[in-house]
Amino acid sequence: MLSAYILLSFTDDTSAQEAYMDLYDTEFVVYCDAVKGEYDLVALVQAENQKDLNDIEKGIKSLPGIGKVHFFKITGSKASGMMNLSASASSYVLLDVAENMKEKTFLSLFGEHQIASFDFVDGKYSAILLIQGSSFVEIDHIIEKYIKPLDGVLRIKKLPIIKLLER
DSSP: OEEEEEEEEEOTTSOHHHHHHHHHTSTTEEEEEEESSSOSEEEEEEESSHHHHHHHHHHHHTSTTEEEEEEEEEEEEOOOSOOOTTOSEEEEEEEEEOGGGHHHHHHHHTTOTTEEEEEEESSSSSEEEEEEESSHHHHHHHIIIIITTSTTEEEEEEEEEEOSSOO
16 A cells, blocks of 8 residues: 655635545545645545556646645655644644655654654655644644754744644
């Protein structure tokens, strides 16, 4: 099974809620979150093979009202914590990490700091993390204290998750 994150934004005339519902209910989408920032939605998709993954990407890009789409195939998944379903705040954190520092970055963060998942990806960024906390201030603190100072971390982008619907 292959997995990938799809980060997308909508054109101005698109209903985020309608697009969210359409994607959320699609069989290949494992989960879909509305986010604040450069993108509007983050979806985790799965497919049996690379051809199916490519077809999913093409299908999403062809949907009406879709603006920017970035596709990040997961090359290695390192769950470092437990998903906290009662967390008040959650954020995706996109990291650009120097190639020779990827494993060291993961090992520095493993099992710490409310990091629910750590996925190495291909594309514009080298890792996508899911961080959970009691507030977005706490998540910012985790990033500033534990991630930003790490050798090899070149760029950090936060995508706070917002609740579009109760599902």
